[in-house]
Amino acid sequence: MSVNDPLLAPMPGADHREVGGVQHDVVRAGDGRVKRTIYPAGFQWQSHMKGVVGTELCMHAHVGFLARGRIQIRYPDGCTLDLTAPQAVVLEPGHVGSVVGSEPAVLIEFDFEKDTVSRFGLAGAHRH
């Protein structure tokens, strides 16, 4: 990881937080937010975030762009989704994710906090 790598470098002016080994840089944009999230290699939502968040599954919707790395998403019905950069990402609430491979995954996201599902007009849960 080089500090000269713009996908990983510190973001001046962003609100930086680290939760469960995951780095978040957040910038406000009107009613919404632009976020860069860096998930380290070896990250597993159930191991690293479940205890912090306190829910069985990640209940956030995610809309954005996977700029680096690989993520596997699992829904409670057994469906899986393999995401590999570069790839657009649209995830309904109610999933778990893990980083695949030896490099961190970098996700650029847009959200409206608790209103993300309604503002994007997403399904409130995974179904088909």
Ligand SMILES: [Zn+2]
């Ligand atoms: Zn399914």
